[in-house]
Amino acid sequence: MSSVTQAPVTVPGAKGHTDGAGAFVPVQTRDERLRSYDPSDFEVPTGREVNWKHTPVDKLGALFTDEAGPHGVIEVDVQAPQGLVQQRLTTGTAPRGEVFQPDDLISAIAWKQETEAPLLRIPAGAEYREPIVVNLTGTGGVAHAHVVVEAQANSHATVLLRHAGTAHHAQNVEIIVREGAHLELITVQQWDDEAVHAASHQARVDRDATLRHVVVSFGGGVVRVNPSVELAGTGSRAELYGLSYSDAGQHLESQVYLHHKGAETSGDVLYKGALQGAAARSVWIGDVLIGPDAVGTDSYEANRNLVLTDGARAESIPNLEIETGDIRGAGHASATGRFDDEQLFYLQARGIDEEEARRLVVLGFLAEIVQKIGVPALEAELFAAIEEELALEVAR
Structure with a gap:
């Protein structure tokens, strides 16, 4: 098993006066x-x-x-x-x-x-x-x-x-x-x-x-x-x-x-x-x-x-x-x-108060990832965890 591998860090054909001292590339x-x-x-x-x-x-x-x-x-x-x-x-x-x-x-x-x-x-x-x-x-x-x-x-x-x-x-x-x-x-x-x-x-x-x-x-x-x-x-x-x-x-x-x-x-x-x-x-x-x-x-x-x-x-x-x-x-x-002000305005215009509108926007934003997991019990748990985080912010 080889101990160390590293790609070259100099550019072939590079010239010091145009590419920097020693043509070093980080x-x-x-x-x-x-x-x-x-x-x-x-x-x-x-x-x-x-x-x-x-x-x-x-x-x-x-x-x-x-x-x-x-x-x-x-x-x-x-x-x-x-x-x-x-x-x-x-x-x-x-x-x-x-x-x-x-x-x-x-x-x-x-x-x-x-x-x-x-x-x-x-x-x-x-x-x-x-x-x-x-x-x-x-x-x-x-x-x-x-x-x-x-x-x-x-x-x-x-x-x-x-x-x-x-x-x-x-x-x-x-x-x-x-x-x-x-x-x-x-x-x-x-x-x-x-x-x-x-x-x-x-x-x-x-x-x-x-x-x-x-x-x-x-x-x-x-x-x-x-x-x-x-x-x-x-x-x-x-x-x-x-x-x-x-x-x-x-x-x-x-x-x-x-x-x-x-x-x-x-x-x-x-x-x-x-x-x-x-x-x-x-x-x-x-x-x-x-x-x-x-x-x-x-x-x-x-x-x-x-x-x-x-x-x-x-x-x-x-x-x-x-x-x-x-x-x-x-x-x-x-x-x-x-927050997207237009999304909040849309929800509030339909009778949803600002706090609930913000909650819905966050849940909707993160739901795309949660729903990709494919484990129903874990998905439900994560939605509950998001709700808890939102509740903490409201309580502050």
Whole structure:
């Protein structure tokens, strides 16, 4: 297993007097970042790096230390149908490391500290109607995890990761979607207010397979969930959705990377967030790379944010890189704003008071993501959680 990989950072043929001293080009995209299984290959972030400059790194200090924490910080309960394969994978035991390569210090430390990574394997051809639920409850302290989820050929399943309690949690999730499989992976963050959660999700989707990946972040002081998906096989598809509700003092972040590598691939990225309260923050960075062999690609990414109160701030940065002209379509969009006055006027003109009108606008805005989840009980729970957030704002 190669320890370090990094794309070149100089431009061939560049000249110093026109391109800057030494023609140095800083790392900008996810594909160019250093990757290594050794934490010592990474420096501790200062907050000036391109992948950290929107993150409150001062609050992540415990996760930058390469030390084993106490056992049992995260209590794990798995609710799984019969036939699901569960194993523990030491470093070097397949399929651990087949897809995942740490691309920052936290993910490298989590890789090293998790000596036996849990594997959830959906057998070939299996179809599970009920979700596989993994309940992760923090009890305080620092915890590291590397989880492998493998959907074997032509299987169909939903995996739900639920986070609650409190911890400083560094988490890697390695996702392998084999040929013809359909996997939905949902990660829900409902941590206590003081929790810190930094997660790196890396996935590969093979020929004619589909991954639906959903990030739902409501609780936690700092939550940073970064999904990276490679559409490797011909005809593979990714649907990457996100929902966040940032309250006073919360920082909720996702840096999304979708790499169209194979031919005839398709991608749909949509993240939506609502923000309310002083110093409520959200960050979304979306990188889409359509590689030179990804002919026939159809890809679109969008981020929408609704700012409900003064003092809240959303940062939204979409990026699109295309290396072939033979595609069906590609685009990106971003919008952040307050309530639509016309919508409020329309509702109030029909006898709905302002408070109820605002509630309906927020619910309607976020419902698009909730309804994509496909797990009725979770959808109902999330609508109730949105209602609770709105009620808190009204009570202030």
